[in-house]
Every structure is written in C-alpha cells, then in structure tokens.
Amino acid sequence: MTFGQKEDGTAVLGMIATSEAAFVVTQKAIYRVELADQIDPNRTNINIPNTQQLFSAAGADSDIVARTLLTTSELFTKSHFPDIKIRDRIVSISAEVMTELLAAEEILSQLEAAEKGQIEEIAASKDLTRLPAIPNIKTRSNTFIQKSEHALQAIYRLPAVFYESEMKAAGRWPDSLTEALTAKFGENDVMASFARQLAEFAHQVRNTRHCVEHHKPDQRIVARDFHFNLDGAIARPTIQVIHPKTPIDETDLARISHQKKCIGPENLRNCFCNKELSDSGTGSDADTLYFRAA
Structure with missing residues (x-):
C-alpha cells in the first residue's frame, strides 16, 4: 500500500490509529486506512482488500x-x-x-x-x-x-x-x-x-x-x-x-x-x-x- 500522488513524493510522517480505521499523515495530505478485518470483521468475503482513501488534502504542513x-x-x-x-x-x-x-x-x-x-x-x-x-x-x-x-x-x-x-x-x-x-x-x-x-x-x-x-x-x-x-x-x-x-x-x-x-x-x-x-x-x-x- 502506497500513499500520495505522483507529484507528492512526501514520506509518511505518522499514523493515528482508532478501532475503526487509521489516519496516515504525510506533509501534504491525510489518508484514511481501513483493514479488511475492520471492513468485514467476520471475514465473510476473503476478497475484500485493505483500503486507503484521501481524507484531507492538507497534511502536517x-x-x-x-x-x-x-x-x-x-x-x-x-x-x-x-x-x-x-x-x-x-x-x-x-x-x-x-x-x-x-x-x-x-x-x-x-x-x-x-x-x-x-x-x-x-x-x-x-x-x-x-x-x-x-x-x-x-x-x-x-x-x-x-x-x-x-x-x-x-x-x-x-x-x-x-x-x-x-x-x-x-x-x-x-x-x-x-x-x-x-x-x-x-x-x-x-x-x-x-x-x-x-x-x-x-x-x-x-x-x-x-x-x-x-x-x-x-x-x-x-x-x-x-x-x-x-x-x-x-x-x-x-x-x-x-x-x-x-x-x-x-x-x-x-x-x-x-x-x-x-x-x-x-x-x-x-x-x-x-x-x-x-x-x-x-x-x-x-x-x-x-x-x-x-
């Protein structure tokens, strides 16, 4: 799993975890990450992947x-x-x-x-x-x-x-x-x-x-x-x-x-x-x- 757009080469600076998801923070953006186990706790569908989604276009800067x-x-x-x-x-x-x-x-x-x-x-x-x-x-x-x-x-x-x-x-x-x-x-x-x-x-x-x-x-x-x-x-x-x-x-x-x-x-x-x-x-x-x- 990678983060950021091609033009955003900033590294991950930190992660803030909760029981439902985690916020991955870079200099320019924040991404919300959900693991497959969080999406489907009972694992009824083994094909569900871990996911990331842009949460904020502003980051640590x-x-x-x-x-x-x-x-x-x-x-x-x-x-x-x-x-x-x-x-x-x-x-x-x-x-x-x-x-x-x-x-x-x-x-x-x-x-x-x-x-x-x-x-x-x-x-x-x-x-x-x-x-x-x-x-x-x-x-x-x-x-x-x-x-x-x-x-x-x-x-x-x-x-x-x-x-x-x-x-x-x-x-x-x-x-x-x-x-x-x-x-x-x-x-x-x-x-x-x-x-x-x-x-x-x-x-x-x-x-x-x-x-x-x-x-x-x-x-x-x-x-x-x-x-x-x-x-x-x-x-x-x-x-x-x-x-x-x-x-x-x-x-x-x-x-x-x-x-x-x-x-x-x-x-x-x-x-x-x-x-x-x-x-x-x-x-x-x-x-x-x-x-x-x-």
Whole structure:
C-alpha cells in the first residue's frame, strides 16, 4: 500500500490509529486506512482488500492539522488514556474540528484568489466604469460563518467526553463548561479561566451564526462585494455583523480571521490548541485528574 500522488513524493510522517480505521499523515495530505478485518470483521468475503482513501488534502504542513489532529495524537496516548472508546471519540471529534476549520480556511483562500483575479482582469481591461465582482459573496460569507460555528460546536464536544454530566447539569453551552470547571476546581483554576475566555469568544461566533440563520433587523449579516468608498478608493468585499451584543465592524471578509478574537479558522484553532496556555507552565487540577503519568 502506497500513499500520495505522483507529484507528492512526501514520506509518511505518522499514523493515528482508532478501532475503526487509521489516519496516515504525510506533509501534504491525510489518508484514511481501513483493514479488511475492520471492513468485514467476520471475514465473510476473503476478497475484500485493505483500503486507503484521501481524507484531507492538507497534511502536517498545515497549522490547522498540526494544532488539531496531530496535537490530539500526542496528548491522548494509550499510556494516559488506555480506554479505546475515549481515544476513539477524541480522535473523531478532533478530525471533525480539523475538517470544518480547513473548509472555512479554503473559503477564505478561494475568496482571496478570486479577488486577485478580478482585480487583475479589471486592470487589464482599462475600463474605468467596471468594478471587480464576486456575485456570490453573501453565500460565501454565510458558508464561512456556518463552518466556523460547526467547528466551535465540535470543540465543545471534547470536554464533554470527560464532563458530560456536569456540563448538562450546568445548563446551555458555552457557559456550561465554565460553570462545570469552576464548580469542580474553583474559579481561579487555569482551565476554568480559559473556559471563561473561550465562552466569551463562543458567544460571538454563535451570535454571528444566528445572524445568518435567524436574521432580524438588529441581527443580520451585511456582505458587500467590491464597492467604492466615499474617498473614491475601491474596497474589497467586506462583512459586517449587526448584533446588539456582539457586533463586528465592517471588515475585509478574506482577512477577517486575522483579527484578534474574531470569527474564523485562525482564532478557532487557537481555541483548540492554545499555545499561550500550554506554554504558561501553570498547572490545572483538571490536568492532575485526567493526565496521569504512565
């Protein structure tokens, strides 16, 4: 069994195994491998082969892949989590987060490429009456927001693997995680503090998604194609979130993820794997409870 296309000569860098399949990771892609015994446990058909299928066109070179699926494989090892059911759930959720974030990132990348193409086309035409155009800008913005919110929902399913009953008892997410951790470890615990910050960001993402799916006069998305500003300059496609609690000023749609604490894959991947938190050297009682030495 070989992996990769002819133009992708990268070697296999790692494998993340579950009871149902394995994820084989290269620099440029991820492949899902199923053994014949996993496809047909009772071996009713001896002709069924081992199979591989492209799972993601992004591999270890992607920061999203590194901070989601690869981070999971390093943290949730058999020595710390011998229960295969727990590891299967964690890997599955991590793969879902990764997939949604990559989809959101792809929307922005395609938008940037479309912007560049339109600008070059209009410049070459030398027609001063023409504005660059991306007619489906509202659909792109709505899909981007929905993918981002789907990733956020999956992120919150991770702590539910360990705190499901406590989170259900605490009420609706995203505040349920904060309340569950605060009740169990105290409000000064580093993970409880992180959960509060995460909940604040989650409310913004959730409210932005409500603007798409439950729009009202004071709760809606304004997506604009290329347009003239009052100073005569042509502005790139923009998005504005109108919401009474979590508004977002008009900003470039393709670059929205680069803004701190704003919706998008760059900030959501930080929610999944927060380098500042992991490098802080500050311990949490949650770590003591669940990350035991081998």
